[in-house]
Amino acid sequence: MRLYLLVFLFGVSWARGVDWSPNYEQPEQIHLSFGEKTNDIVVTWSTFNDTTSVVRYKNYGESEWQLVMGSSKVFIDGGQMKRPQWIHRVTLKDLAYDTRYNYIVGLSPAQSAPLSFKTPPAGEDWVVRIAIYGDMGVNNSMSLPFLLKDVEQEKYDLILHVGDFAYDMNEQEGRVGDEFMRMLQPLAASLPYMTCPGNHESAYNFSHYSNRFSMPGAESNLYYSFDVGPIHFISISTEVYYFTEYGLKLVVNQYEWLKQDLAKAASKVNRAKRPWIILFGHRPMYCSNSDDMDCSLEYTRTGYLGLFGLESLLQEFGVDLVIWAHEHSYERTWPLYDNQVYNGSYQHPYTNPRAPVHLVTGSAGCREGTDRFIKHPKPWSAFRSSDYGYTRFAAHNTTHIYIEQVAVEHAPGAAEGDVIDSFWLVKELHAPYIGI
Structure with a gap:
């Protein structure tokens, strides 16, 4: 009975143009950009359900994680199916320059694997x-x-x-x-x-x-x-x-x-x-x-x-x-x-x-x-x-x-x-x- 129900729900969701996945809250398409300055890093990602916009991060050599909340906006594709996704943005502000950070997008159980980036050096005198x-x-x-x-x-x-x-x-x-x-x-x-x-x-x-x-x-x-x-x-x-x-x-x-x-x-x-x-x-x-x-x-x-x-x-x-x-x-x-x-x-x-x-x-x-x-x-x-x-x-x-x-x-x-x-x-x- 459970199998038939799953098959029915899959068919309904596909007909409506909804992505069917057990990980519909899972963060994906994660990418970075500079904010207003180069030690402000904006983390952007997508989910296919409305989830919490949160990033945890820490200095590469530290053990304590910091948590930053952001915001999300539903984006609806302009095609016939009007397919939605939620695009999340979190800004990590005033980071240390020339420093590697670990970060995780989302909250357990729907969270990314640990990722990392390095901020650029301060000032103008570097390659x-x-x-x-x-x-x-x-x-x-x-x-x-x-x-x-x-x-x-x-x-x-x-x-x-x-x-x-x-x-x-x-x-x-x-x-x-x-x-x-x-x-x-x-x-x-x-x-x-x-x-x-x-x-x-x-x-x-x-x-x-x-x-x-x-x-x-x-x-x-x-x-x-x-x-x-x-x-x-x-x-x-x-x-x-x-x-x-x-x-x-x-x-x-x-x-x-x-x-x-x-x-x-x-x-x-x-x-x-x-x-x-x-x-x-x-x-x-x-x-x-x-x-x-x-x-x-x-x-x-x-x-x-x-x-x-x-x-x-x-x-x-x-x-x-x-x-x-x-x-x-x-x-x-x-x-x-x-x-x-x-x-x-x-x-x-x-x-x-x-x-x-x-x-x-x-x-x-x-x-x-x-x-x-x-x-x-x-x-x-x-x-x-x-x-x-x-x-x-x-x-x-x-x-x-x-x-x-x-x-x-x-x-x-x-x-x-x-x-x-x-x-x-x-x-x-x-x-x-x-x-x-």
Whole structure:
């Protein structure tokens, strides 16, 4: 009789679109992000029932656990089944810097296994190490095994995912998003996973992105900034220029916010403290791929009828590096502004460059494969590759950044996981670009 009852209940729940599992209160899809500062760590996770939002944590060397309560919000997928889940957020505030913590999400019997993370060092004088990539899906996520190995070896302090997740998070009534977030957990539950939206997040007004990720931005996480070490990072949404059905007001709001944020970051006091200004967003201002029109329609660069274009702000406030994805490839430019190259010198183009450097890194791996390039590279294109891979970044100090691209498959003459491109960006003076 009990077996028949279970079968009946399973059939009813499946018909109603409810996930049937004895662990429906079990925390899953656990991931971290920075809060308002780098020693505030936000823990985000999902359950499929309304449970207590709680995290227990302790310093790695201590025995006594501290308990922090948070809040949850029901998120209903926009598909036909209106499938719900509860997304929980707890902020661990004012943690000790450069310290490893153990933490457990939820309460027994529905709690996570013990997890851990390490807070970054205090101040600006330390080497910031980052994995950077975009366009990674549930299927064909070629870079994931290599990233997991890197994270296990503690090679990074944070990750930047530059748009396009899961392919797509809304598919199968949101189940693809759930699977992707489960897949990310070994990475994102161990170190801050900082993001920006891409075009594949557009469904239901970007609701999967805005609900699943906890970035410090006020505009539904679409744009925000944060400081880490000697770097001021700025995350923007390129999608506000392309999905105008959600309102041109977002274009204007982001432009005005960005201008104010850049002015503050480029002030004399702040630039002396954190000289590097790095912006990242999904669709590139410059690329030389041949797959579609994206490399000839860069609204983020030019704006609409010359209004609200962002490239002039890069010049005005001396942005050092701009990171993009969207194209399923890797491409590095020479120092570049308005389609013109402004190298530091012929022998050392990236030493004291006279314009921002652009980097496209969208080949982490997804069901759409990688993208080809036009036959002849543009004059501003310094290196490009269609191999699957991801980018490693290290800001060594206030003057030197080292960047390398790792190929994970099909690298000509190189084994999987080998570095196929690298360069040093050297700037002794961080300031607006004059004379361009």
